[in-house]
Amino acid sequence: MSGRLNLVLPEVLANPYPHFARLRRESPVCQVDPGGMWAVTRYADVIHVLKNPQVYSSAGIQRTMEPPWLGHNPVAHSLLVMDAPQHGRARALVSRAFGASVLTRLEPMLRATAEQLVSALVVQRTVDFLPALALPLPAAAIGHLLGLDASLYPRFKRWTDHLAEVSATTESDQEGQKRIRHTIQEMEHYLREVMAERRREPREDLVSGLLQARVDGEALTDAELVAFLFLLLVAGLETTVNLLGNAAVLLADHPELLARLRAEPALVPAFIEEVLRYEAPAQSTFRMTLEEVELGGVKLPRHAVLLLHLGSASRDEAYVPDAERFVLERPERGHLSFGHGAHFCLGAALARLEARVVLDALLPRIRSLSRGPEPLQWVPSIQIRGVTRLPVEVLPA
Ligand code: HEM
Numbered sequence: 001m002s003g004r005l006n007l008v009l010p011e012v013l014a015n016p017y018p019h020f021a022r023l024r025r026e027s028p029v030c031q032v033d034p035g036g037m038w039a040v041t042r043y044a045d046v047i048h049v050l051k052n053p054q055v056y057s058s059a060g061i062q063r064t065m066e067p068p069w070l071g072h073n074p075v076a077h078s079l080l081v082m083d084a085p086q087h088g089r090a091r092a093l094v095s096r097a098f099g100a101s102v103l104t105r106l107e108p109m110l111r112a113t114a115e116q117l118v119s120a121l122v123v124q125r126t127v128d129f130l131p132a133l134a135l136p137l138p139a140a141a142i143g144h145l146l147g148l149d150a151s152l153y154p155r156f157k158r159w160t161d162h163l164a165e166v167s168a169t170t171e172s173d174q175e176g177q178k179r180i181r182h183t184i185q186e187m188e189h190y191l192r193e194v195m196a197e198r199r200r201e202p203r204e205d206l207v208s209g210l211l212q213a214r215v216d217g218e219a220l221t222d223a224e225l226v227a228f229l230f231l232l233l234v235a236g237l238e239t240t241v242n243l244l245g246n247a248a249v250l251l252a253d254h255p256e257l258l259a260r261l262r263a264e265p266a267l268v269p270a271f272i273e274e275v276l277r278y279e280a281p282a283q284s285t286f287r288m289t290l291e292e293v294e295l296g297g298v299k300l301p302r303h304a305v306l307l308l309h310l311g312s313a314s315r316d317e318a319y320v321p322d323a324e325r326f327v328l329e330r331p332e333r334g335h336l337s338f339g340h341g342a343h344f345c346l347g348a349a350l351a352r353l354e355a356r357v358v359l360d361a362l363l364p365r366i367r368s369l370s371r372g373p374e375p376l377q378w379v380p381s382i383q384i385r386g387v388t389r390l391p392v393e394v395l396p397a
Pocket of ligand 1 (some may be wrong): 032058079081091136142229232235236237239240243281282285286305310336337338339340342343344345346347348350
């Protein structure tokens with residue numbers, strides 16, 4: 001293939017899938033822009049990398065999240081970037097926060113919030129789906145989980161938007177760099193205040209739990225705690241907002257799908273899985289080679305940074321039959337949208353619950369969801385797949 005593919009060109013963002021299909025056919029491991037990372041697009045290669053962390057280190061994520069111009073980004077020091085054995089200890093410590101009992105406790109609040117938001121939406125009828133429903137529900141979930149003040153929820157989106165821009169921000173984009181540095185300072189300042197408050201007055205929440213937690217008899221340092229809280233906000237908000245937004249785009253563009261789900265609500269979980277596969281909200285993750293290695297027929301040097309394209313892998317015809325089509329009742333075949341192996345998404349059950357709760361509240365209340373003729377604007381990121389705005393009109397049932 002001639003020339004490197006630039007993943008954030010508007011025409012690529014509008015429909016990246018034919019480009020990925022071409023990469024899978026012609027250059028399954030090749031350098032792409034921005035950044036010149038090695039994109040890995042075939043299912044077999046992506047899963048191979050995820051299953052071999054001793055060769056492909058999660059430290060690759062650190063490289064992309066903390067470029068020299070940024071200086072400091074707490075997410076680049078979180079669980080997400082750690083390898084064994086450090087990763088196993090940190091993950092064991094925080095896994096508790098995502099157990100079934102925590103979700104069972106969270107569910108009534110999520111259902112009540114979804115009902116309220118949907119009631120407001122059917123009265124308004126013409127809304128931007130993102131601030132009306134797709135954002136506030138995951139913000140309430142993560143805010144509640146962390147025990148943060150509800151008045152902060154509107155700020156979460158700006159914070160996570162800016163952090164998602166790190167890997168696509170160029171050396172010359174001084175304004176963008178300044179914005180991101182400012183956001184990191186603001187987030188860190190706020191999260192440290194929350195930690196100080198919970199130290200003074202512990203509550204029944206995750207921050208208090210993490211402050212009391214011990215790994216091999218040692219408490220987490222403040223820097224480790226800040227890194228984890230940053231990670232939860234980044235990993236838990238933007239992704240779920242985009243899952244809900246992408247689901248709404250599909251329902252607006254395929255009225256027959258909406259009618260089918262209204263008639264057969266038991267299909268909602270299958271719909272959520274297919275949205276995750278078809279428009280993966282987290283399109284990619286990163287790894288770094290720890291030695292010289294051959295992948296997909298290409299020799300990679302030591303310390304090469306790989307862009308593992310989960311969204312492409314989940315549309316690989318070699319793994320999923322008829323992969324470029326949205327098929328509601330697919331025979332069980334896993335996608336890679338929550339990753340695989342040691343770093344498999346800790347919040348997968350929570351994200352599925354949030355999507356379920358929103359659709360359970362929305363589908364009985366609307367007859368149709370339509371969007372205007374203007375083209376969708378996609379988030380300019382190599383990691384995230386989601387729209388920047390989603391004006392819709394709903395017809396109440
Ligand atoms: C649709 C929504 C979501 C998607 C698509 C998603 C996707 C992913 C993916 C692909 C990974 C693996 C990254 C890697 O291997 O490098 C991951 C890890 C992670 N996710 Fe999610 N995620 C979602 C929602 C959430 C939520 C709601 C939370 C928490 C509130 C969360 C917390 C995490 C954490 C803590 C990790 C790191 C796990 C580790 O490194 O061991 N995610 N997620």
